[in-house]
Amino acid sequence: MDKYDIPRKPVAGVTQDNNVPSSSGGTTLDPGTESTQPAKHWWWNKKVESSQERINKDLVKQFNGKKGFDGHFFHRPLNPNPTPSPFDSAAILESDAKGRYIYRNQLGQTYHKYDDVATYLSPTNYVPKRLLVQATTDVIQHQRGTGDWRRTTIKGSVPFVLKVSEWALRPSNRDDNGKRSIFGVILTMIRILLVAFPLQILLVLPTTASWDDGDIKDSYTDFPGYHWKWPKYAINPLDMRPEDTSLEKPVKKKSISSLKRLLRPRQLVVLKDGEWVLDPNPAKDISYLFISFTNLHFNTDNSEEGRQLLEKMAAFAALQAGKTAYWLDFKCRAPRDQEDLLDADVYRMCDVIRGSYQVVVMLKANTSEQKMQWGSRMWTLPEALLAPGESVFFCTPSPDTDNFSIHSMRTVEMTGSVWEDPDVPGEDGGPTRLLAEHFTGLLTLSRLEILSNSIAALGNRFTNYNPNTKSDIAYALMGLLNYRIEKAPSDTLFQSIARLSLANDSDHLIERMICLFPDPHSPSTPFQQLASPDLFQTHLWDITPECRVVGVADEDNTVLIDNCRALSIRWKNFPRMAVVRHFGFKKLLAELFVASGAWWFLFGFNLTITYAPFYAFPSGLHGTKLLLALEVLVGGFFGVGVLLSFCGPFSVRRLYGGQVLQSSPNLMGFEGVLPLKKLEPLIFGNNNGRLTYAPSSTPFSYAYRDPRERVGQEPVWITESLSSPHLLEEIREQLPKGHKLFTLVDTGSLTVCVFSAKRPPTAALLAGREGGMLRAVLCSWRFGNDCLVKESVVRMSSDVFEAASAKSWLKVSLGS
Incomplete structure (x- = not known):
């Protein structure tokens, strides 16, 4: 294992390099091992203290809220960003003896820097620099201490x-x-x-300065990123982390998919000589019933009475169906001490269901409450959807006799009385209804629709489970698909679903997820929102990806992508415009x-x-x-x-x-909003109607579109922001928690759009397209582990695509 790929415990936000003292006073001498021996020399401890003092001193200076100058006058923030990132404790860059992170750029050159205020990757010399964001007067006066980035007064570069x-x-x-x-x-x-x-x-x-037309660039300034670390999982085995031959026990390589299908049950409960016995080698042509139940009703883990009742009911159901065998999980699965075989039996249970004659659900009473309790469990959903035929059978004790009764219910009918889905605005039925219709042959869903609706349906049923076992959603989901994945205890829900999606060629689910813009106000998780339209009124399957996921990173919700066109966003000022005039x-x-x-x-x-x-x-x-x-x-x-x-x-x-016919393409941003009559003179020197609002670039533009032409109009709360600041304040109060308003100017198309985000994004990834527009994923850059973090999504015109450069191996986090 390469030493660059070993997560180390950070000391005040900084990790320790090999042979550099750890926070406990010992040293890390060998990759993959931790030394518990105290330091033998006094100067080791002194070195740690010196490193810690340097870090604290730097943090105090960078977050003192005072003014500074580094070629530009700026205001420092007051407090570090209190919100932990999804990768605070995983896969961070190594550090030197002074506690500075060591960054390696796309040319292989290294650069040492403290991780303090927000940082961007310079497109001119490919090194990390402290981010300087130009902001409006209103932001400087009222919000200059918030966030973790430096601010400067907005200004242009006009002759x-x-x-x-x-x-x-x-x-x-x-x-x-x-x-x-x-x-x-x-x-x-x-x-x-x-x-x-x-x-x-x-x-x-x-x-x-000359008034002659300058040389017009053909392309936007590209984002010079490249991630050097190995992924946790990769599409191609050659891109997986190689084994470390220096270790006594080489680490087993993790694959995307390796769990084979189960063609027949490993063992069944069979009727032999008038007794029901467990047969470890049942006949290949034997017909059997699959018995479904929930521990909420029978408590098979602790109740012998519950287990006996289940076996008695299962035997009755089998005989009523004319069968002499049934499959019951606590009888037919491997013992708990055989962990590997037990997991394989659980995650291949779907194959047992597909091969069964009937699926029979055991209930203690024939009531709607009992059925809904059974239907609310996550693992019972695949059992019903994969049931042979169009019906599921229910077995319950008869109220007046010691016998049992069996009745059937069509799977589609269960969506109205057994299964409950949250109401989705604008949708006639929830994801469970669509899945029931698909698996009973009433309609045909695409693979992408099956996957997205299944994730949403299973996620809705996860509320009854331990949050630490969220990845079980992926293992329950894979029963509905072809290829399987092995259980990995360290995997998060996102990593498990990403592996499952990549293994099943599920129409680039993760690539489309990168482009989606789910409602940040919604209490649902992004996975639960997959089957619903996003803030652009677009479904997952409406998006055509323009990048490829090539691996899953160590951090949660993080992937490595390739062949994605990336653009840098300039924040420190507006440069001198190179234009062609009439x-x-x-x-x-x-x-x-x-x-x-x-x-x-x-x-x-x-x-x-x-x-x-x-x-x-x-x-x-x-x-x-x-x-x-x-x-x-x-x-x-x-x-x-x-x-x-x-x-x-x-x-x-x-x-x-004069009238601008063509302008060099640039993406420039500032914090806050300005009327166009104030913004255009900062960029071009005067207001001549050059800039317009993009008509459908962000949700802020929906209510302000010309009814006759596809042209955006300036929102009233921006036009009157200087004279009526209360209108702007009302908009800010409606933003998601922690979000701020930013304005993005595209001088290539001469358009402006307003969006909200937690941090100013420094790169735009053209990750997909839909409805004749590109999906540009706006990302901030976290220097601490060289990762782009999704902040917002905007729509851009398609001609931007050819003016952007494709990049290789970028690490992108989809956020929390």
């Missing part, structure tokens, strides 16, 4: 000459009704007088005015300086006329220069802020 011109022209801009105020026009003329001549000087300086007659005139305005002044100065002696000593009438002509000429040069200078602000607005 200074454009800022000056916009300042001069802003008062005369048209209002929402398309009108200009007289006072605004007068104020604009005064401001133009103030800036006209300085603006002409600035335009001829070589340091002034070139028309107005732009030609603007260039002539800007380029020639200063030259008219220079020609005037040149004439003045050249003929200065002549001005001082004119000779005769001819000289006087020549002097007058020169004065008129110089005055004309200066006059034209002044007129062109007055046109300077208008020319600059046209040159730097």
Whole structure:
């Protein structure tokens, strides 16, 4: 086993490397073993204390809430994120002697860093850096201490000459009704007088940014991630962690699927010579009954009376059906001391059901309450669904005699009186009803529908079980499928279902789950919501995956994916936009005015300086006329220069802020929301209607769509956010616990969308598509174990896909 793959106990959030002291004062000398011997040298303990002090000192500094500067002024957060991540104690990176994590990038280069505030993976030099998030004034004033990331004031990168011109022209801009105020026009003329001549000087300086169209990139900035560790389970055995030959007992490789089907029962209770005996080698062609019951009624673990009653009822049911054999689990399963064989019998019980003649349910009374108690148990659902024919039989004691009675019930009828499903808005029937209709041949579900509805139905029945045995849902589920998996006590529910899904080629269930956007307000688990539409009103089977799961990670709810297109999201500021603008007659005139305005002044100065002696000593009438002509000429040069200078602000607005035909694709974000009339000048310098809201990108855009065209409209609570902050506060109160509002700007499509998340996502994974749109999974990056964590999901236009780069082996957590 490779030393990089051994989980170590963290010391104040940091793990210890090999031959580095552990938190108990001993050392970890050999992979896979823990030393219980105390340190032999005093300097080991001193080293631990030094490492701990460094970590504490760094945490105190990074979360002191004060201002700082690292090329940008920022506000530090106040407290570390109190919510534990799903991988706080598993598969974290190794650390050095100073307690810093050692990160290895896609080029194989290592980097040492403390794990403190939120971090992002730099797309320019491929190293982890502390995340700096630009935020609106409202966020800075009221929320700057929350979260675990640094914040800075939102700002753009607009040419200074454009800022000056916009300042001069802003008062005369048209209002929402398309009108200009007289006072605004007068104020604009005064401001133009103030800036006209300085603006002409600035335009001829070589340091002034050019208005020429820049080089347009063809692709978005990609996310430079690559995960080096072995997965816990892999699709291909070659990608599994190799055995460590240095260990005395090599670790057994874990496979996706290896449990074979059971073609016939291993043993049955058979009637021989008038007695019911356990036959360990029953005949291959013998017909038998499968006996179903629940311990809630008979307590077979502790009650001999309950076991005898069950055997008596089973014998009666077999004879009534004309059979001489039956299968009863506590009689026909392996003894408890044979753990491996016992597990195999339990998880292959579905094969026994399929081969039986009838499924007979034993109840102590023929009441609806008893039937519903039986139907509420998780393991009884596959027994009924796999029952031969269309009916299940119920055996109960007769109330007036010592005998028993048997009656049947169609499986579909049981969904109304025996099984209960939670009400699903917009659905006519729950997952159990659909499964009953499928297994009785009334309709045909796809494999994906079978899997998702089965998980939801079994999850609804898990409330009666120990939460520590949640993975049993997967083992009960596999009875409805073809391929099986072996029991792994260390597996979580997600890991078990992921193994089962990958083994059965179940139409990429996990890939589709990555793209789903379940309701975070719902008390149901994500597995229970699989059969229901998500927040985009989309079912699991409506999504086409654009990535592949290649392995299951050590952490819960975490997988490794391949061939996924990934984009980096920029948070620290808005960069200078490289755009292609419309070139028309107005732009030609603007260039002539800007380029020639200063030259008219220079020609005037040149004439003045050249003929200065002549001005001082004119000779005769001819000289006087020549002097007058020169004065008129110089005055004309200066006059034209002044007129062109007055046109300077208008020319600059046209040159730097004209209609954008194409823009370099970038994903940029900020915390909070801003009206477009305030946001667009930060990016492009002025408001010219370039940006629009994506019509169906997030749930926030549902209520604000143009009824005539597929165009999004700005929500009222954003438009009025500056003048009516209570509207924004009402939206924040409706967010899921711990969520904050963020805005994402796509300069490739010139669209804006608003979403909520617990942390600012630094990468967008184009993991699937549905309804003519891409599913972009927004993920934050956890440096501590090099993992992307799903924060939210947005929909993007399909043309983004070709402008993104495909990545290999990314580790992605679907969250809690």
